Amino acid sequence: MFHDRLPDTYQKLPGSAGRRNVWAALLPRRSRDLFRLGISACVALADLVTICALGLLIEVTYYAALTGAPMPMAESRSLRIAGLVALLVVLTNLVREEYSIENALSRRPHLRRAASVWLGAWAALLALGFATKTTTDFSRVVAVGLFVAGLPTMLAVRAAMVALVRRGVTPASASVSRIHLVGYEEDIARFYATHDAEALGLRVIGTSYLRRVDASADAPARQAQIAEDLDLAVSVVRFLRPDDVFILVPWAETEDVERCIDAFLRVPAALHLRPGSVLDRFPDMQVARVGRLSGINIGRRPLNLGEVLIKRAFDLTVALAALVLLAPLMAAVALLIKLDSPGPVFFRQRRYGFNQQPFGVFKFRSMRVEENAAFRQATRNDSRITRVGAMLRRSNIDELPQLINVVLGEMSLVGPRPHALAHDRSFERRIALYARRHNVRPGITGWAQVNGLRGETLTDLDMQRRVAHDLHYIDNWSIWFDIRIIVQTLISPRAYRNAV
Incomplete structure (x- = not known):
């Protein structure tokens, strides 16, 4: 030994x-627990002050814009609603040990945990206001403004506090x-x-x-x-x-x-x-x-029952609304396809979905019809792609019919993109954990796509990068992550990179 x-x-x-100092350095310092408690208290106090100060700022700004005069502090009502929200947030975080130093040092994302606490606090506040019939006592503009701006502001302040904690907590502290x-x-x-x-x-x-x-x-x-x-x-x-x-x-x-x-x-x-x-x-x-x-x-189900219901409700709502709003555009695209080249408007191909169950994915046809042709992946400057098809691929419009797959429950708005069956079988043998992509429904768009990982896969490394992004999405899913990916799909240039 x-x-x-x-x-x-x-x-x-x-x-x-000197000897006493040496041994004192080795033994626990009496102030250690108080020091850790002080750091946790500062982070909690930052949340409390941030929410209350933001509520007061919104009310003062709204009052000045409405009346053109400074608001008398005696008339302020925002501190009551902001203070109650702040109290609910801080107490919930204390119970969950959110303010511990370990949470700050873990470098894990705080967004999901903070968002769940924030929504829970507002739900409790609304229930309390309904039960006591006091919802009309507060300004709706202030309440909505605090609800919308509160979470990002709290996260920004939290990020600053966490940075300070990580900077100050060293092995010598x-x-x-x-x-x-x-x-x-x-x-x-x-x-x-x-x-x-x-x-x-x-x-x-x-x-x-x-x-x-x-x-x-x-x-x-x-x-x-x-x-x-x-x-x-x-x-x-x-x-x-x-x-x-x-x-x-x-x-x-x-x-x-x-x-x-x-x-x-x-x-x-x-x-x-x-x-x-x-x-x-x-x-x-x-x-x-x-x-x-x-x-x-060592691994939970990708989505629990509650998360599955939330994601499915979101998918159905958005997909049905999109089908109604985009019906004129889809009709115009169908007409252009028929005029451009002979063949059907839709292209349907077998893909693997949730739990590797095969289904037929809908897309607007973007290639010329070839009888008895073996499947091969589209490549850049592929001669089979029609003039209209090239435009549809560059703009992602060829994916719109997959909204039908979403309504049918075969796909989700966001998830790992489904690949052809031949590609699935090939990559599953060569890339570790590739099959984990089938633990959730495939999506019209996904985390890999908005990061430019789409189109032709020339090497196994191309697919490994795509799979790594898909697995990150599965392990870090939240409804906010889905919304973020959808927004990036619509506005980010990276989402259209490498389209073929």
């Missing part, structure tokens, strides 16, 4: 005063988690090779290495050696008093993991197991319970 030497800054002990590593030498070396403690907001204050037992040793000798190593490691942990102990012993070595757990449950520190590289592949894994059975959940 051996331990890493102390960091270089702790090697020189000039005297008793009093707020970071102090951890101790325990494991075999190769496992600890792998941890150091694949993780940057500073980037993770951690400080490694100690490392205890377990010795490998000679394969020829008998069971009693093996048990005696690991017991000796663990006793020494526990003594070191008791002295250093870290916040967290990470056991890096592979889970396959069950007996050693059990002994480590029994040993370190006796010390006042949080205990963590890391099952090798699995956690790095699935960063969002968590312990989940199904019925009475517990297990480690």
